[in-house]
Amino acid sequence: MMTPISEDKVLNAGTKVRIRSIMPPGHVRAPSYLRGKSGVIERAIAPFPNPEQLAYGLPAKNQMLYRVRFSAAEIWGKAAEKPDDVIEAEVYAHWIDELDTVDAT
Amino acid sequence: MPHDHHDHLSPSGHPYRKDDDTPISYWQSMEIAVRELLVEKEITTFEEISAQIEKMDARSPAIGAAVVARAWIDPEFKARLLENGSTATADLGFDVGPMHLIALENTADTHNIVVCTLCSCYPRNLLGLPPDWYKSRAYRSRTVKEPRKVLSEFGVTLPQSTQIRVHDSTADMRYVVIPARPIGSEALDEAELAKLVTRDSMIGTGLALTPNA
Numbered sequence: 001m002m003t004p005i006s007e008d009k010v011l012n013a014g015t016k017v018r019i020r021s022i023m024p025p026g027h028v029r030a031p032s033y034l035r036g037k038s039g040v041i042e043r044a045i046a047p048f049p050n051p052e053q054l055a056y057g058l059p060a061k062n063q064m065l066y067r068v069r070f071s072a073a074e075i076w077g078k079a080a081e082k083p084d085d086v087i088e089a090e091v092y093a094h095w096i097d098e099l100d101t102v103d104a105t
Numbered sequence: 106m107p108h109d110h111h112d113h114l115s116p117s118g119h120p121y122r123k124d125d126d127t128p129i130s131y132w133q134s135m136e137i138a139v140r141e142l143l144v145e146k147e148i149t150t151f152e153e154i155s156a157q158i159e160k161m162d163a164r165s166p167a168i169g170a171a172v173v174a175r176a177w178i179d180p181e182f183k184a185r186l187l188e189n190g191s192t193a194t195a196d197l198g199f200d201v202g203p204m205h206l207i208a209l210e211n212t213a214d215t216h217n218i219v220v221c222t223l224c225s226c227y228p229r230n231l232l233g234l235p236p237d238w239y240k241s242r243a244y245r246s247r248t249v250k251e252p253r254k255v256l257s258e259f260g261v262t263l264p265q266s267t268q269i270r271v272h273d274s275t276a277d278m279r280y281v282v283i284p285a286r287p288i289g290s291e292a293l294d295e296a297e298l299a300k301l302v303t304r305d306s307m308i309g310t311g312l313a314l315t316p317n318a
Contacts, residue, residue, distance in 0.1 A: 029276050030275070031222050033249065045205075045278060048277045051276065067278075075249075076250060081253045082265060084268060085252065085268060086270040086271065087249055087271045088271070088273070089272075090274070090275045090276035
């Protein structure tokens with residue numbers, strides 16, 4: 001089982017990450033086309049109240065929001081129009097695994 | 106792609122919206138109930154609600170165009186805009202509200218384009234209401250997968266040497282593209298420059314206009 005990055009750690013730009021490949025029901029803000037895909041942190045933005053809790057009127061914990069940069073090739077494979085075009089998206093910390101610390105399972 | 110919506114035409118050729126003769130939905134009745142309760146409990150008034158709607162309708166891409174024109178003529182401002190879009194825009198006197206803005210600069214070898222695949226997040230304080238196509242499934246799903254094809258349907262064909270950066274506005278940030286300043290605009294003043302900055306050029310589906318084209 002992979003664990004998300006710890007809450008008090010802020011990832012620096014350039015850190016290699018993978019978006020968690022989970023499919024929870026309900027209002028989630030990580031688009032499914034990015035799940036399981038690897039990219040690099042473009043920047044750490046700021047902590048925001050977790051919208052996945054806000055959406056249900058629950059007390060929302062602050063979660064660090066990152067911009068993650070992916071190559072078109074990583075996301076679309078051979079279907080990419082141009083492999084080194086780029087997609088950048090905002091992803092919350094609890095959706096991110098730091099690649100270097102991910103175990104081999 | 107920009108015109109993929111279907112206007113209805115009356116027999117005399119006028120576009121019109123079909124009568125909405127379906128029963129009111131759960132959420133529509135919920136919205137009316139909450140609005141009326143807020144007024145009844147004197148938390149807000151119908152006048153305040155109308156005034157807020159007018160304020161939202163009054164926002165237009167002219168605000169974004171003014172910000173871009175300033176960035177074109179003032180490198181120090183552009184640096185601040187790229188560093189923190191919200192505070193730089195507020196410094197020009199515009200109401201950014203709670204908007205967290207990131208500005209993205211187009212350069213000779215980079216073209217930025219903005220989409221919200223999950224819904225229709227849009228920098229409304231800067232550009233007004235989003236165009237219909239921005240909210241369509243076609244634009245939202247295709248722009249991340251085939252941005253070059255989408256751009257070509259907007260009349261924008263970029264060389265393979267230009268890297269395209271698609272920005273999926275998935276969470277709390279809003280985005281504005283600073284289009285490249287067009288060739289031939291060197292002698293123009295700030296107000297004239299702003300007229301070259303179209304809405305689409307700030308979404309990334311267009312380029313700034315060429316002067317006297």
